[in-house]
Amino acid sequence: NAGVMQNPRHLVRRRGQEARLRCSPMKGHSHVYWYRQLPEEGLKFMVYLQKENIIDESGMPKERFSAEFPKEGPSILRIQQVVRGDSAAYFCASSPMAANGELFFGSGTQLSVL
Amino acid sequence: KQEVTQIPAALSVPEGENLVLNCSFTDSAIYNLQWFRQDPGKGLTSLLLIQSSQREQTSGRLNASLDKSSGRSTLYIAASQPGDSATYLCAGVNFGNEKLTFGTGTRLTIIP
Numbered sequence: 110n111a112g113v114m115q116n117p118r119h120l121v122r123r124r125g126q127e128a129r130l131r132c133s134p135m136k137g138h139s140h141v142y143w144y145r146q147l148p149e150e151g152l153k154f155m156v157y158l159q160k161e162n163i164i165d166e167s168g169m170p171k172e173r174f175s176a177e178f179p180k181e182g183p184s185i186l187r188i189q190q191v192v193r194g195d196s197a198a199y200f201c202a203s204s205p206m207a208a209n210g211e212l213f214f215g216s217g218t219q220l221s222v223l
Numbered sequence: 224k225q226e227v228t229q230i231p232a233a234l235s236v237p238e239g240e241n242l243v244l245n246c247s248f249t250d251s252a253i254y255n256l257q258w259f260r261q262d263p264g265k266g267l268t269s270l271l272l273i274q275s276s277q278r279e280q281t282s283g284r285l286n287a288s289l290d291k292s293s294g295r296s297t298l299y300i301a302a303s304q305p306g307d308s309a310t311y312l313c314a315g316v317n318f319g320n321e322k323l324t325f326g327t328g329t330r331l332t333i334i335p
Contacts, residue, residue, distance in 0.1 A: 152323075
């Protein structure tokens with residue numbers, strides 16, 4: 110059973126470009142969470158999704174950020190018109206059917222905006 | 224709003240010693256608390272999960288405790304090894320809230 114898979118591992122974008130980060134949860138997990146870790150800061154919650162539904166997006170910036178978890182395929186975190194302040198490590202986590210279960214994290218995507 | 228604090232931010236300990244990492248939280252309505260380790264440039268590895276009905280969990284040389292009344296959790300590492308060097312994070316989930324709230328971590332260095 111593979112763990113949570115995130116790709117790409119590293120992503121470099123110029124200001125104004127779009128960044129798409131992908132996350133495949135562990136097999137059998139239908140709950141996906143995205144977190145962001147800024148340099149020298151802790152992990153901050155961004156969004157919680159179940160298949161085809163956004164459950165809690167209270168941590169998402171109001172503009173330029175969106176997330177989806179389609180019926181088929183990985184969860185996608187999309188950042189439009191990136192700015193330097195978006196440079197961070199973005200982590201995805203998944204948990205099994207039962208809510209409030211143990212979370213398993215991927216290795217993260219390191220986004221660098223030039 | 225749940226706030227999680229970890230003190231100290233950094234800790235250096237000679238190899239072989241036992242040590243305790245501290246985590247405190249402000250809201251005692253905690254559903255579970257999870258301890259992770261993070262190696263530089265890497266993701267998070269789950270170490271231990273304590274449900275609200277439990278007081279402690281053990282895995283190998285690690286023991287985590289949870290005291291909701293005092294708003295504290297501790298991670299005890301026995302017979303520390305250089306491979307234990309990492310940043311240790313605690314995170315809690317509150318009742319009715321699906322998301323983990325993380326502390327800022329303790330960066331542990333085991334000196335050979």
